[in-house]
Amino acid sequence: xxxxxxxxxxxxxxxxxxxxxxxxxxxxxxxxxxxxxxxxxxxxxxxxxxxxxxxxxxxxxxxxxxxxxxxxxxxxxxxxxxxxxxxxxxxxxxxxxxxxxxxxxxxxxxxxxxxxxxxxxxxxxxxxxxxxxxxxxxxxxxxxxxxxxx
Numbered sequence: 524x525x526x527x528x529x530x531x532x533x534x535x536x537x538x539x540x541x542x543x544x545x546x547x548x549x550x551x552x553x554x555x556x557x558x559x560x561x562x563x564x565x566x567x568x569x570x571x572x573x574x575x576x577x578x579x580x581x582x583x584x585x586x587x588x589x590x591x592x593x594x595x596x597x598x599x600x601x602x603x604x605x606x607x608x609x610x611x612x613x614x615x616x617x618x619x620x621x622x623x624x625x626x627x628x629x630x631x632x633x634x635x636x637x638x639x640x641x642x643x644x645x646x647x648x649x650x651x652x653x654x655x656x657x658x659x660x661x662x663x664x665x666x667x668x669x670x671x672x673x
Contacts (some may be wrong), residue, residue, distance in 0.1 A: 527551070528645050528670060529572065532558040532623065533565035534580035534607070539630070543607070546634050554643060562586030566594050574602045576645050579624075581608035581615060589618055596623045605644050611654055626650045 532540045540558045547553040556572050560566035563586050569577060577595065577654060581588035588603050605626040606619050616627055626644040627651040628637060640650045 528553045528575040529554055529556045530576045530578065531556060531565065531569055531572065531574040531597070532578050533562065533583075533588075534558075534578075534582075535560050535583040538671070539580070539607075542580075546638055547641070550638060550642070552645065560589030562588065562594070565591055569595055569600050569602065570598060573600075576641075577602045577604045578607050579604055581610050581619070582608055583617075589622060592619060592622045592624060603647075604642055605641060616651075616655055627655050629651050629654065643646065 528672050530547060532543055533556060534540050534543070537560070540560075544555045544558065547555055552615060553576070556570040556574060559568050561583055565577070565579070566586075577600070579588050579591060583591075584658050586594075588606060588608065592606070595602075595604065603625045604623065605628060606624045607628050608615070611629060619627060624638065625651060628640055628650070632640070633653060640652075
């Protein structure tokens with residue numbers, strides 16, 4: 524990991540973007556190089572700036588976090604990508620992990636814990652919020668046989 528990681532924030536809530544930026548600025552490891560209020564804008568910024576780390580919301584107007592993640596990976600963006608969301612739905616967790624998310628963190632995490640988790644993900648670890656780990660330890664739901672046939 525280089526001395527300073529370039530970070531892109533993608534979230535449709537300005538307060539969240541500002542709060543995460545302020546949190547990251549407490550640590551010299553991170554430099555926020557851009558923020559976007561939607562997935563399309565975030566993809567364009569990522570392609571122009573080549574961030575090392577992207578913090579991405581799941582539920583946004585327009586392009587969802589899942590679709591944004593898929594496009595980022597298809598475009599060859601190799602940044603570490605953290606999903607920061609309120610959703611602990613199994614289907615969301617499985618879909619985002621399968622799509623290549625490097626971390627799945629919940630927005631109700633305490634700021635100091637969140638900063639530590641972001642640092643670990645930036646260093647190459649895959650980190651999930653505790654309640655998300657519990658979901659993944661449960662057996663994945665069986666695929667619907669009717670969906671398999673169609």
